[in-house]
Amino acid sequence: MSILTPDWVKHAVFYQIYPDSFARTVPSHQQWLLDVSLEPWQALPTFQGYKGGNLWGVIDKLDYLKDLGITALYFTPIFQSACNHRYHTHNYYQIDPLLGGNEAFENLLKEAHKRDFKVVLDGVFNHASRGFFFFNDILENGPNSPWLDWFKITGWPLSAYDGNLPANYVSWVNYRALPEFNHDHPGVREYIMQVGEYWLNQGIDGWRLDVAYCIKAEGFWQEFRQRVKAINSEAYIVGEIVDDATQWLDGNQFDGVMNYPFGRATIAFTAGDRVLTETVPSFYQPYPPLDATQYAAEINNLLQRHPWEIELTQLNLLDSHDTARLITIANGDRPTVELATLLLFTFPGAPNIFYGDEIGLPGGHEPDCRRGFPAENQWDQEVLNYHRQLIRLRHHYQALRIGEYHTIYAQGKVYIFARILEQEVLIIAVNADTNYQEVNLDSIDQAKSVFQIKPNHLVYGKGEINWQQSTLTLNLPPRHGLIVASKPFIS
DSSP states (O other): OOOOOOHHHHTOOEEEEOHHHHOOOOOGGGGGGGGSOOOOTTSOOOSSOOOOOOHHHHHHHHHHHHHHTOOEEEESOOEEESSTTOOSEEEEEEEOGGGTHHHHHHHHHHHHHHTTOEEEEEEOOSBOOTTSHHHHHHHHHGGGOTTGGGBOBOSSSOOSSOTTSOOOBOBGGGOTTSBBBOTTSHHHHHHHHHHHHHHHHHTOOEEEETTGGGOOOTTHHHHHHHHHHHHOTTOEEEEOOOSOOGGGOSSSSOSEEEEHHHHHHHHHHHTGGGOOGGGSOTTTOOOSOOOHHHHHHHHHHHHHHSOHHHHTTOEEOSOOTTSOOHHHHTTTOHHHHHHHHHHHHTSSSEEEEETTGGGTOOOOSTTGGGOOOOOGGGSOHHHHHHHHHHHHHHHHOTHHHHSEEEEEEEETTEEEEEEEETTEEEEEEEEOSSSOEEEEEOOOGGGHHHHHHOOOEEEEEOOEEEEETTEEEEEEOTTEEEEEESSOOOO
């Protein structure tokens, strides 16, 4: 079977926005947004307080993101919700009023597309909230509600708030705030399909699907794909699957998934025993440490797990709104972050930056990872500079986006691989050791073009490269990485 995935994703650099904490602008005609109770922007985030970030603020940040080199925006949920992270959906057709409502989103979509950004929204379709109209009707009318079969009611009375009583309905991870849909019910199924279609018709470019593995109704995701692609064949469908996603990446369901296995392995290699395990949620676990040989085995297993067309549209990440930030996971070790970021931007699939990572924003496990985006005088300019540089290199060299991937050396704490696209060849070397390393590379059968073309332009990082006939010698500083290209980088 021929597998088709959105071509633009293969060349994209994503930026994940958590709207409540990213940016805030209040237009003159929505001054009522100033008259609400909010927690201070720079205060540590809480589970229930709002910082009041909105979509008007995102519009004002679009030029910054364009200059950074971002090409696609992924928003965590923006629909009406009684929760700052908005995974408790009240109304799938209404943008949250605190975010500026539907008017702000219409303007955001227009301004984003004007700057050639793609826009991907978070679809929370496994569960709704206690305030979702159809479930709220059941709370009000009990067995007389017409919507009983939309959810999984197990007894009476329902107890949506009192934990001392049985809930009598199925909720996600037994969290009463999130009643699960009955996806086998044809009305529920059609409702969700139409929500997906509606926002595509409004102009969005794809869906990220929250806890997609929890929806097990037969044929559900296959139908969702068919209906999405019927509207926009280039729409991106990316599922949240935290482990092996093989069963969902058969070409009939998702174009890719949030690639947590890549993040886990990459942090385990670059951070090693620096990982603060208490900061990491149970589903992530970038430990125990990996040496280069183990890392190579993990990466090659990942790349062989799915068809190449799907590998090129995976959503690769190092952290997210559900994890501590990498700088905090690595106990403040800055080289870990740079080495992992280097690997992120040179790996097949679309790199995803969680807002603030590009300027060194720290943060522990949720909600601490959702801190307010800081003022410019608080940015780590060194971190910002290497993000800019790596993004520009990825845009410049097509081989970094769609070229073949070959591991050419993996010993100790040194990992070296090549990205190859015809005559464009790049060598990426990472020394995760605390000592200086000299590596001699001879011709390798599966990457012959590396040694035929002999790339010798150092386009990123520090170190020395030397070709002697068919042998390449790399001198790598400790805890450092570099990129060598067959063609010079012209910015």
